[in-house]
Amino acid sequence: MQDFLEFRTISKGYPGVQALSNVSFSVKKGAVHGLMGENGAGKSTLIRVLSGDQSADTGEILIDGKEQHYRSVRDAFHAGVIVIHQELQLVPELTVAENLWLGRFPGKAGVIDRQQLIGVVSKKLVEIGIDVDPSVKVASLSIGERQMVEIAKAVMLDARVIALDEPTSSLSSRESEILFALIDRLRANGTVILYVSHRLDEIFRLCDSLTVLRDGKLAAHHPDISKVTRDQIISEMVGREIANIWGWRERALGQERLRVEGISGPKLRQPLSFSVRRGEILGFFGLIGAGRSEMARLVYGADARSSGTVSVDGTLIQADSPPHSIRSGIVLCPEDRKFDGIVQGRSIEENMTISSRRHFSPFGIINPKKEGALADKFIAKLRVRTPSRRQDIINLSGGNQQKVILGRWLSEEGVKVLVIDEPTRGIDVGAKSEIYEILYELAAEGMAIVVISSELPEVMGIADRIMVMCEGRVAADIPRADFDERRILAAALPDVQNANTPSHAQAR
Secondary structure: OOEEEEEEEEEEEEOOEEEEEEEEEEEEOOOEEEEEOOOOOOHHHHHHHHHOOOOOOEEEEEEOOEEOOOOOHHHHHHOOEEEEOOOOOOOOOOEHHHHHHOOOOOEEOOEEOHHHHHHHHHHHHHHOOOOOOOOOEHHHOOHHHHHHHHHHHHHHOOOOEEEEEOOOOOOOHHHHHHHHHHHHHHHHOOOEEEEEOOOHHHHHHHOOEEEEEEOOEEEEEEOOHHHOOHHHHHHHHHOOOOOOOOOOOOOOOOOEEEEEEEEEOOOOOOOEEEEEEOOOEEEEEOOOOOOHHHHHHHHHOOOOOOEEEEEEOOEEEOOOOHHHHHHHOEEEEOOOHHHHHOOOOOEHHHHHHOOOHHHHOHHHOOOHHHHHHHHHHHHHHOOOOOOOOOOEHHHOOHHHHHHHHHHHHHOOOOOOEEEEEOOOOOOOHHHHHHHHHHHHHHHHOOOEEEEEEOOHHHHHHHOOEEEEEEOOEEEEEEEHHHOOHHHHHHHHOOOOOOOOOOOOOOOO
């Protein structure tokens, strides 16, 4: 096969940061090419250059032997390049069909042909095995369903080059298999797939070749991935050996810190009860739609509870809104960092201190010196990689954005309970180990931590205990000594009877 996509000496710099330095590699026609590297290695920047969202300072991109000159994303689109970003680019208030037709609605004289709009999309969704109603608004879909809509949009546009940035980060196992089958079909049709992922299982399952970036430079290029080992890739990514990514160690657990009694609300089929002790990391596992994130929002007060109570250190608290919860010592790092976590267009400093400003703003006047000192303290403590606290947070990698959100809550006074939803979604193996280390340090200091994850190896690797949710109810409560992958998965799957798993777990 001939080379179809080629990057030649691509370099790109931002103020204080050289994101890419002379990156060159090529991808053959009909190949699935993996792109790996730690957060901040330059993957996202390279994808932005490919998509026309950013211009390279130097270097060229060639497609089918022709040099490309992008002035905008539209130019890349017309060249047959479509990028599906990890943070989805859909319009929530439009329907699925409208999103897939956006910018090219069928019709005449300014009147949209609704029958064609729905009909074509319905047929295409059936063809590629995506079970989504084209007439519903995207806002009503789960994150996993939204990801599948993005993928369907690329298929509809018959792209020659499709870049997928962490495409399975929010997909269930079934949805991932649909995606993998679709990728195999696209490969057979000659489409080039640039597959960005931190999941080695997926890279080896799908990819023909692989490029590894580190610190904006080409760390390795492997034309044949079958000749590469997992340990070799990890070493190339991080520049060091990571013997145990999870790093779990036993801790002495204290008295009960958080108690949730009989809470109920949207997507919870049964009232839910559980408790977490000082120093304990309680993991919540379940498939997409199991109710894990909904549970977290109810505990935090982001959504209204229809019943139930929340107590911290034996004291019943109001916890009916985020401000009340924060003042009572409960904080939440949400699943969707882009829309629910960070404040885009604002600096790292502002994002990190936005909640705690009241502590150093007498009479509503912010003290810039104290604010800057606080931000610098947690940038150093959490090892946030940035040239300046005044850097726009959107320019940070996903791992560093997550650290900033953690820093926001650590800068609060008296945090006792940390609820963190998908703590390492879209984060590389090196940054994952750093996030886990932060969680262990907080637990060792006596904080109660609730970790929600759709990655079973992650929740088994870091939790002291796992509560499994299935279809809006607790299906199992399993101590670390009894962790078993089959048992946990059986409890998470609907209609699977497991004699060793109680149908309803009692709070400890």
